[in-house]
Amino acid sequence: MRALRSLRTLAPLAVAAAVANGCSVAAPQLTSANVIANGFAPARPAPEPRELTADQQVRQAINRLSFGARPGDVERVRAMGVDRWIAEQLQPARIDDRATEQFTARFETLEQSGAALLRAYPPPAAQLAKLAQKQRRDSAQGMAATDASGRPSMSRADSALLQKSRRDSYQFVGELQTARVARAVMSERQLDEVMVDFWANHFNVFAGKDRTRYYLPEFEYAVIRPHSMGNFRDLLGAVAKSPAMLYYLDNWQSVADSTRPTLGAAPRGRMARATPGATRRPNVAGNRRPNVRPGARPMVDTASLTPQQRRRLAQLTPEQRERLMEMTPEQRQRTIAQVQARRPRGLNENYARELMELHTLGVDGGYTQQDVINVARALTGWTLAPAQAGGGFVFRPEVHDAGEKTVLGQTLKAGRGIEDGEQVLDIVARHPATARYIALKLAQRFVSDTPDSALVARAAATFTRTDGDIRETVRTIVTSPEFFSRAAYRSKVKSPYELVVSAMRVMGAQPDSTPRTAQLIARLGQPLYGHAAPDGWPETGESWMNTGAILNRINFGLAVAGARVPGARVAQWPAATELRTASREQQVDGVIATILGGEASSDTRAVLLSGQSPMLKSSAGVDSLVADDARPMLPVMAPQLAPDSAAMRSERRARAQSGGAGETMTNGTTRARQARRPMQTAESRAKAEQAAAGRETAKPTRSQPPFAGMLPTANGLALIVGLALGAPEFQRR
Numbered sequence: 001m002r003a004l005r006s007l008r009t010l011a012p013l014a015v016a017a018a019v020a021n022g023c024s025v026a027a028p029q030l031t032s033a034n035v036i037a038n039g040f041a042p043a044r045p046a047p048e049p050r051e052l053t054a055d056q057q058v059r060q061a062i063n064r065l066s067f068g069a070r071p072g073d074v075e076r077v078r079a080m081g082v083d084r085w086i087a088e089q090l091q092p093a094r095i096d097d098r099a100t101e102q103f104t105a106r107f108e109t110l111e112q113s114g115a116a117l118l119r120a121y122p123p124p125a126a127q128l129a130k131l132a133q134k135q136r137r138d139s140a141q142g143m144a145a146t147d148a149s150g151r152p153s154m155s156r157a158d159s160a161l162l163q164k165s166r167r168d169s170y171q172f173v174g175e176l177q178t179a180r181v182a183r184a185v186m187s188e189r190q191l192d193e194v195m196v197d198f199w200a201n202h203f204n205v206f207a208g209k210d211r212t213r214y215y216l217p218e219f220e221y222a223v224i225r226p227h228s229m230g231n232f233r234d235l236l237g238a239v240a241k242s243p244a245m246l247y248y249l250d251n252w253q254s255v256a257d258s259t260r261p262t263l264g265a266a267p268r269g270r271m272a273r274a275t276p277g278a279t280r281r282p283n284v285a286g287n288r289r290p291n292v293r294p295g296a297r298p299m300v301d302t303a304s305l306t307p308q309q310r311r312r313l314a315q316l317t318p319e320q321r322e323r324l325m326e327m328t329p330e331q332r333q334r335t336i337a338q339v340q341a342r343r344p345r346g347l348n349e350n351y352a353r354e355l356m357e358l359h360t361l362g363v364d365g366g367y368t369q370q371d372v373i374n375v376a377r378a379l380t381g382w383t384l385a386p387a388q389a390g391g392g393f394v395f396r397p398e399v400h401d402a403g404e405k406t407v408l409g410q411t412l413k414a415g416r417g418i419e420d421g422e423q424v425l426d427i428v429a430r431h432p433a434t435a436r437y438i439a440l441k442l443a444q445r446f447v448s449d450t451p452d453s454a455l456v457a458r459a460a461a462t463f464t465r466t467d468g469d470i471r472e473t474v475r476t477i478v479t480s481p482e483f484f485s486r487a488a489y490r491s492k493v494k495s496p497y498e499l500v501v502s503a504m505r506v507m508g509a510q511p512d513s514t515p516r517t518a519q520l521i522a523r524l525g526q527p528l529y530g531h532a533a534p535d536g537w538p539e540t541g542e543s544w545m546n547t548g549a550i551l552n553r554i555n556f557g558l559a560v561a562g563a564r565v566p567g568a569r570v571a572q573w574p575a576a577t578e579l580r581t582a583s584r585e586q587q588v589d590g591v592i593a594t595i596l597g598g599e600a601s602s603d604t605r606a607v608l609l610s611g612q613s614p615m616l617k618s619s620a621g622v623d624s625l626v627a628d629d630a631r632p633m634l635p636v637m638a639p640q641l642a643p644d645s646a647a648m649r650s651e652r653r654a655r656a657q658s659g660g661a662g663e664t665m666t667n668g669t670t671r672a673r674q675a676r677r678p679m680q681t682a683e684s685r686a687k688a689e690q691a692a693a694g695r696e697t698a699k700p701t702r703s704q705p706p707f708a709g710m711l712p713t714a715n716g717l718a719l720i721v722g723l724a725l726g727a728p729e730f731q732r733r
Helices: 002-009 054-065 073-080 082-089 098-104 114-120 124-140 156-186 190-202 212-227 232-240 243-248 307-315 318-325 329-342 350-359 369-378 418-429 432-446 453-465 470-478 496-506 516-523 547-561 584-595 602-610 614-620 646-657 670-676 682-697 716-725
Strands: 280-282 288-290 382-384 393-395 405-407 410-412
Touching: 054 073, 054 082, 054 190, 054 470, 073 082, 082 190, 098 156, 114 212, 124 156, 156 190, 156 212, 156 496, 156 516, 156 682, 190 212, 190 432, 190 470, 212 232, 212 243, 232 350, 232 418, 243 382, 350 369, 350 418, 369 405, 369 418, 405 418, 410 418, 432 453, 432 470, 453 470, 496 516, 496 547, 516 547, 516 682, 547 614, 547 716, 584 602, 584 716, 602 716
Parallel strands: none
Antiparallel strands: 280 288, 382 393, 405 410
16 A cells, blocks of 8 residues: 555656545345356355455456456456456466467477576586687697787687677577566466466576576476466475576585584495486485486596595586596596685575575564574585486485484484475475465465455465465455455556556557567566565565656556557557547547556546646656647657667668668778678577577666667557556556
8 A cells, every 4th residue: 555655646747646446336246156157166155245346346356367458358257257267267277378388389498407408508607618628628739829928819710609608598588588478468377377477476586696597497387387376385395496496595505514414425436416306215324315327437536535525526516517527537636625625615594594584484484593504404415416417406415414403393303314305395384474474475466565464364274274275375365355345456556577568468469579578577677587686576566666667667658659569559459440530538538448447537537638747747857748649759768678689789780781761880881891791580680689688687786777769759549548558547456
């Protein structure tokens, strides 16, 4: 509600005042008799009369359980019944979504493992290491090229290879963002997409942390999506073992302190190279460790290493282990000793702390610092296998703290291995504080920034009773009287992601196969996988609404009106056919009915009729925006691609080659040089765009570059649509 108050305080400058809180006439009670159809059980009979009218219930359900209504959605849900539609959305596997799957199939990297992506798109550092090794070999043979100082220099081919490596190592991040937005725009499984967004934010992973980005596609497609409405303990376990989370929160390098007992050293004469899901068997001491692949070639003589060096060997990254394979035995021994000497190692509490504070119990969940330490001890040895062994999760007993531990009052016996971590996940997943915390966050997402405590208690009880069934917990929330209350109706402020996707959907836009729409979301302040801290993007509205954010949102609406958003064209909007020749007042009424759900304040209506925005007037210092159809739009800020976007550069090159208007030649040789350069293919342009989007997301900053540029002329119906998309009523759901 603080977000609503902040919007009201900006009413003199904003596009319109706050929307009314709904009709005072209560809808008749709904029962299961009028919602059972086509094999879908009713979501839940209403236990008491709902405060919203029947039409408001439809809009409330669509706005909260999807990313907004497309043309015709309100009529379709009204015809089938809101409860039946909710029940259908709660069973996404039964919904035909082949069109979405066909669209996203064009992105080949989406379901590849991190190890596969590392092999296909080696990071620049790895490429540099290979080039340096090649230079050393060439230098030893007297074949290396040198610079003026006599040091080895990089050839043009090597430089091109390194540049390609830099670009390609971010391409798959751009593809992941593009596919995510496209799914939200077009998928029929809308509630499932909302839950994917919820859990990806709850278990936030930042693309800019070292090589974390390589593991993001499998994190979304193998961890989040399969469990989005399943069992919470299964989801928690999948996250804990995901390479993305292991890498992002550093648990892959957490090992037992030197004073703690472990489960023994690595097998002598070779390093066990375990694969995900490898069969494990007890050794003679009763410990458990991965089977060793027969015939694995010796890598380092562990017998000659100290216990600390052996633990450090097991702690090396998969990439470091691969480099060791290329060394002589003497070089390996020296490298292990050097790394041991310069890098402190031991227990890492990062994941343990976030597991309890952000993923399960909550900040006030009743745990202590000693609990954090013991959880971290229980999770030692949970790390990554080398890329050649699959690159997935592996447990390494030789670095696991095998001492006794106490977590939240429960004892973990000494001498155990991976069972310690599994028991910790059992404890926190089934803790009453976790039930309350997850119920609160879900209620905040679906109902209100400050949900009623009784609703949270009921949802927590469902979570506990069903052993963490996410679907049933969501069902309790979205069929509750609180969900259909006047207080909840249009009380949630859209995040930038929700705003952009809902605008695409209300316009009936086609999904964007380029990263440009995802970049618009980033420009509004929410780059996907671009939140550096593990707490994720805010779930409450006050974080998204300030004067600058409101101005940017208005400009986004005008960008849609000016045909600057891919796939969204007012001329192709289904309602445009009927409204194009209507009077101004009829156009305003039609836009309010179709885009704003038939509910708009008098201030918003006045803005749409006049084409004048008080917010833009005050910020731009102009008398008005566009007062009539004959005057072109005055300069305002508009979203564009990143300034260093490869797509923008290639577009400028194309204009230069064709002598396009507005392209300035800096000297007489530029045009000839551009003409000699081969034109980019559509495929190479797409890859360049995806790579630019990925690099932008990985920048370690919360603030994004401001919108910049000029909007083309927008007037008439297009201007009304653009202003409606920037209105306060459209900013809420």
